[in-house]
Amino acid sequence: MASLIEPCPFCDSGHLHISHHLLSHSVTCQTCKSTGPHRRKLEDALQEWNHTSKLLRSARTASNVQVHGHLHELEDAVRNLASALRYGPFKHKGATKLELEH
Numbered sequence: 001m002a003s004l005i006e007p008c009p010f011c012d013s014g015h016l017h018i019s020h021h022l023l024s025h026s027v028t029c030q031t032c033k034s035t036g037p038h039r040r041k042l043e044d045a046l047q048e049w050n051h052t053s054k055l056l057r058s059a060r061t062a063s064n065v066q067v068h069g070h071l072h073e074l075e076d077a078v079r080n081l082a083s084a085l086r087y088g089p090f091k092h093k094g095a096t097k098l099e100l101e102h
């Protein structure tokens with residue numbers, strides 16, 4: 001049985017409480033009171049809580065690091081495209097070479 005609980009996806013708190021209802025389980029953050037999905041099986045409730053936590057935390061780090069990297073890549077691509085359109089495709093060197101060889 002899974003016993004590891006990820007920290008709260010919303011406030012990063014590790015102060016979590018597992019609620020047992022008649023037919024369902026859910027994880028509740030004691031700090032910000034957000035509650036995970038209610039599931040019949042404790043494992044499912046934990047799994048979905050963990051899944052949300054991982055997703056949101058990776059999205060947060062992604063927005064800080066990866067998105068900036070992707071933005072730079074995108075800027076470079078647009079710049080390359082703009083210069084390619086302005087100066088035409090890079091065939092001229094090859095064409096000159098061919099002409100020189102003839």
Ligand SMILES: [Zn+2]
Nearest residue numbers: 008011029032
């Ligand atoms: Zn929280």
